[in-house]
Amino acid sequence: MATDLQLTSISEKDLEQCLKCSICTVYCPVSSVTTLYPGPKHAGPDGERYRMKDRRFFDEDALKMCLNCKRCEVACPHGVQIGDIIMSARMKYSRHSAGLRDFMLANTDLMGTVATKVAPIANYMTKAAPVKSILHNVMGIEKNRTFPDYARQTFESWYRKEAAESQDKFEKQVSYFHGCYVNYNFPQLGKDLVKVMNAIGYGVKLLEKERCCGIALITNNMPSQAMRQGKTNLKSMQLSVEQGRPVISTSSTCTFTMRSEYEHILHLDNEVAKNNLSLATRFIYRLIEEGNVRLAFQKDFHMKVAYHTPCHMERMGWAVYSTNLIKMIPGVDFIMLDSQCCGIGGTYGFKKENYSISQKIGEKLFHQIQESQVDCVATDCETCKWQIEMSVSTPVMNPISILAQALDVEETRRLNKKPDKQD
Amino acid sequence: MKFDNIIIGGGLSGLTCGIRLSQEGKKVAIISAGQSTLHFGSGSLDLLGYDEEGNTVEHPLDAIDHLNKNHPYRKIGADRIENLTAEAKKLLDECGIHMTGSVQKNHYRITPMGVLKPTWLTLENYATSPSATELPWRSVIIANVAGFLDFPVEFIADGLAKLGTRPEVEIISIPTLKARRHSPSEMRSANIAKILSSEETLEQIAEVLNGMEETAEAILMPAIVGLDKEETEASLKQKVRRPLLLLPTLPPSVPGIRIQTMLQKQFTHLGGLYLLGSTVTNGNVSNGKLEYVMTSTMMDEKLTADNYILATGSFLSDGLKSNYERIYEPILDLDVEASKNRAEWIDPNVFNAQPYHSFGVKTNENFQPSLKGQTLENMYAIGSVLGGHNAIHQADGTGVSMMTALAVANRLINKI
Ligand code: SF4
Ligand code: SF4
Numbered sequence: 123m124a125t126d127l128q129l130t131s132i133s134e135k136d137l138e139q140c141l142k143c144s145i146c147t148v149y150c151p152v153s154s155v156t157t158l159y160p161g162p163k164h165a166g167p168d169g170e171r172y173r174m175k176d177r178r179f180f181d182e183d184a185l186k187m188c189l190n191c192k193r194c195e196v197a198c199p200h201g202v203q204i205g206d207i208i209m210s211a212r213m214k215y216s217r218h219s220a221g222l223r224d225f226m227l228a229n230t231d232l233m234g235t236v237a238t239k240v241a242p243i244a245n246y247m248t249k250a251a252p253v254k255s256i257l258h259n260v261m262g263i264e265k266n267r268t269f270p271d272y273a274r275q276t277f278e279s280w281y282r283k284e285a286a287e288s289q290d291k292f293e294k295q296v297s298y299f300h301g302c303y304v305n306y307n308f309p310q311l312g313k314d315l316v317k318v319m320n321a322i323g324y325g326v327k328l329l330e331k332e333r334c335c336g337i338a339l340i341t342n343n344m345p346s347q348a349m350r351q352g353k354t355n356l357k358s359m360q361l362s363v364e365q366g367r368p369v370i371s372t373s374s375t376c377t378f379t380m381r382s383e384y385e386h387i388l389h390l391d392n393e394v395a396k397n398n399l400s401l402a403t404r405f406i407y408r409l410i411e412e413g414n415v416r417l418a419f420q421k422d423f424h425m426k427v428a429y430h431t432p433c434h435m436e437r438m439g440w441a442v443y444s445t446n447l448i449k450m451i452p453g454v455d456f457i458m459l460d461s462q463c464c465g466i467g468g469t470y471g472f473k474k475e476n477y478s479i480s481q482k483i484g485e486k487l488f489h490q491i492q493e494s495q496v497d498c499v500a501t502d503c504e505t506c507k508w509q510i511e512m513s514v515s516t517p518v519m520n521p522i523s524i525l526a527q528a529l530d531v532e533e534t535r536r537l538n539k540k541p542d543k544q545d
Numbered sequence: 546m547k548f549d550n551i552i553i554g555g556g557l558s559g560l561t562c563g564i565r566l567s568q569e570g571k572k573v574a575i576i577s578a579g580q581s582t583l584h585f586g587s588g589s590l591d592l593l594g595y596d597e598e599g600n601t602v603e604h605p606l607d608a609i610d611h612l613n614k615n616h617p618y619r620k621i622g623a624d625r626i627e628n629l630t631a632e633a634k635k636l637l638d639e640c641g642i643h644m645t646g647s648v649q650k651n652h653y654r655i656t657p658m659g660v661l662k663p664t665w666l667t668l669e670n671y672a673t674s675p676s677a678t679e680l681p682w683r684s685v686i687i688a689n690v691a692g693f694l695d696f697p698v699e700f701i702a703d704g705l706a707k708l709g710t711r712p713e714v715e716i717i718s719i720p721t722l723k724a725r726r727h728s729p730s731e732m733r734s735a736n737i738a739k740i741l742s743s744e745e746t747l748e749q750i751a752e753v754l755n756g757m758e759e760t761a762e763a764i765l766m767p768a769i770v771g772l773d774k775e776e777t778e779a780s781l782k783q784k785v786r787r788p789l790l791l792l793p794t795l796p797p798s799v800p801g802i803r804i805q806t807m808l809q810k811q812f813t814h815l816g817g818l819y820l821l822g823s824t825v826t827n828g829n830v831s832n833g834k835l836e837y838v839m840t841s842t843m844m845d846e847k848l849t850a851d852n853y854i855l856a857t858g859s860f861l862s863d864g865l866k867s868n869y870e871r872i873y874e875p876i877l878d879l880d881v882e883a884s885k886n887r888a889e890w891i892d893p894n895v896f897n898a899q900p901y902h903s904f905g906v907k908t909n910e911n912f913q914p915s916l917k918g919q920t921l922e923n924m925y926a927i928g929s930v931l932g933g934h935n936a937i938h939q940a941d942g943t944g945v946s947m948m949t950a951l952a953v954a955n956r957l958i959n960k961i
Contacts, residue, residue, distance in 0.1 A: 144797050145580045148735040157727040164730035196822035199579035439823045439842030
């Protein structure tokens with residue numbers, strides 16, 4: 123009996139697996155630049171022991187400084203889910219509900235729907251000095267930050283008009299979880315994905331219902347809304363899988379959220395995401411490696427590219443798929459940047475109280491990018507893109523967009539046509 | 546995904562092996578479940594400090610023949626060890642890790658407890674002694690930073706006094722370090738070193754150190770500089786008028802982290818793939834060969850290679866595990882050298898050599914492990930996961946890591 127007890131009693135998020143080795147404290151980007159944050163070990167497993175005894179040990183202002191980057195978890199040699207412990211503590215012990223500012227930042231879906239309808243005005247407004255000053259002083263949204271532009275037409279409406287019809291002719295299909303960024307800010311990435319997938323013989327469908335993955339709701343402490351949206355997404359994924367379509371995404375953060383945060387933070391049953399949701403680069407790379415797909419590239423394509431590993435990509439351990447795919451392009455001159463946080467942390471860096479921390483964290487990365495003198499930085503996360511483009515002048519592209527530019531579409535199509543369908 | 550070699554474990558042995566193989570153009574992947582025990586390192590690499598009876602070893606090469614037959618060094622052979630140490634030194638140099646010491650004769654490092662321990666190589670700028678019984682200075686200042694608790698100055702001062710050196714303890718600070726104390730839990734060596742990385746803060750520290758009375762011959766300081774590069778240490782030394790030397794601290798270890806970072810940089814620079822934060826969960830063995838391994842992060846991805854190298858470390862790193870019944874290797878359940886009788890795992894006197902410290906994966910003379918008695922042709926085990934030695938009692942851990950890593954790498958390079 124006693125045997126069973128000691129050997130099998132693993133606490134939630136492996137809290138008691140902590141060796142107290144302090145390795146995590148070396149790799150936290152926040153405590154590297156500010157002395158105000160107590161660090162992953164203290165905010166995580168150490169603090170949780172106290173909080174479990176008495177809620178008064180919950181220091182909300184301190185824990186709010188965590189970026190949710192999970193770099194501590196990647197470093198921990200004993201599998202302690204440090205970042206998850208911190209994020210869950212914020213949900214469990216906080217008695218504050220999100221204010222208007224956090225509500226606005228977190229509701230990317232709602233804001234996007236409104237803003238794309240009036241895109242030219244919205245884009246003008248978010249750049250105009252008086253508006254920024256109001257946002258800064260009244261709402262606490264940092265005035266030095268550039269807002270991503272809103273598109274005039276959402277990806278979804280483009281898709282329905284221009285792409286939906288032609289997708290049925292493909293024998294193999296995937297569903298695309300485009301995410302808010304592609305839908306409202308940068309439909310081009312979605313168009314690039316459709317182009318690439320079609321070229322390799324895959325039709326692209328949308329999910330029956332897609333909601334924002336909810337990462338910003340999680341980090342801004344709105345768990346019930348996050349859970350609702352999560353359930354909708356999981357249900358749609360289930361349906362898609364039942365209809366024979368695996369799900370792919372072009373955002374490392376959306377992917378990570380649905381594969382990991384849904385389970386660890388929201389306690390949703392996300393088996394369907396864990397087994398069937400992949401990043402587009404991973405999906406395509408594996409098809410190529412298995413010999414099921416071949417790519418042909420334009421002869422005159424040339425680009426010097428540096429890859430930046432987003433924090434959630436690092437945690438998933440999937441950067442290798444994106445970098446391997448980029449390296450396959452003959453005209454690419456490839457540089458791997460050191461894996462380090464860019465500082466944005468989703469909506470974190472938009473808040474005025476975090477702005478200077480956010481920029482300080484990114485300094486080393488920005489410096490390395492400037493030194494590298496590349497044509498473009500490749501990365502799989504949209505918020506990293508905003509942060510890097512705002513802080514250095516180098517343009518940032520998703521690997522899928524680079525692929526779409528480099529691809530010889532006609533030739534790729536020919537290579538991947540099923541012989542039996544040629545007549 | 547296919548590689549020439551897959552190394553499971555990204556610490557000292559895994560990286561040494563990975564670098565050597567990559568130098569020969571092999572396509573290598575290292576899979577590492579979190580950061581390694583180099584983060585507990587001393588800034589020195591030990592080859593063989595004590596014999597099996599616990600006597601201090603002065604000439605490690607001469608002592609190898611007296612080790613038990615199962616000791617990894619015996620499997621390699623004393624004559625080959627000498628060549629491999631030269632190879633190891635060259636590899637470290639190429640990574641920008643500059644260490645001094647000789648395989649012919651041990652020197653002595655000073656532990657964070659103020660005790661001398663025999664060792665093989667020590668990073669430049671760290672305090673050492675050529676003698677086991679005394680230090681090279683009559684008097685020293687031990688300068689610690691206020692609020693830094695991972696450097697027990699009283700112990701160190703006591704230890705140095707016992708060796709006949711007069712210690713003076715000085716507690717120093719500068720404004721940025723004072724501010725760091727706001728979060729006492731983060732007042733750690735590596736975080737301090739991040740602050741002490743700019744010329745400006747180094748100037749300030751130097752000024753404080755130079756303001757001290759000039760009675761002591763040297764200043765000893767905890768290892769809280771030089772996290773990214775050795776040059777930071779040199780720069781501080783240059784600013785301080787008296788000889789300035791570093792002493793290792795309690796973990797996390799700044800010198801250890803730097804060694805880890807530099808090795809990792811060299812490995813990726815040579816084209817290796819380093820997967821951090823991923824655990825190898827299982828593998829498939831058929832006909833005496835490992836066919837593939839699976840990881841905690843890559844879903845259904847099978848990672849395959851011509852040869853696999855197990856460098857997962859000992860109990861601390863989960864390379865070995867135990868339950869109430871047995872000691873086992875958690876990935877493939879390889880055969881282990883360990884007592885089946887649980888009462889024999891430990892010696893009740895904690896200061897004695899602990900039997901479980903010498904437990905490990907059982908291998909043949911080429912470091913190939915076995916599964917249910919059958920040798921795995923395309924697999925090797927290196928470093929602390931190996932049995933037959935005792936890193937704590939014999940001070941041979943880092944040496945075993947590097948020697949076995951190079952022995953196996955050379956075998957794989959010369960085989961084809
Ligand atoms: S790295 Fe992991 S085991 Fe070490 S102190 Fe942090 S949480 Fe604990
Ligand atoms: S998740 Fe990131 S910011 Fe939060 S404690 Fe861990 S390393 Fe620090």
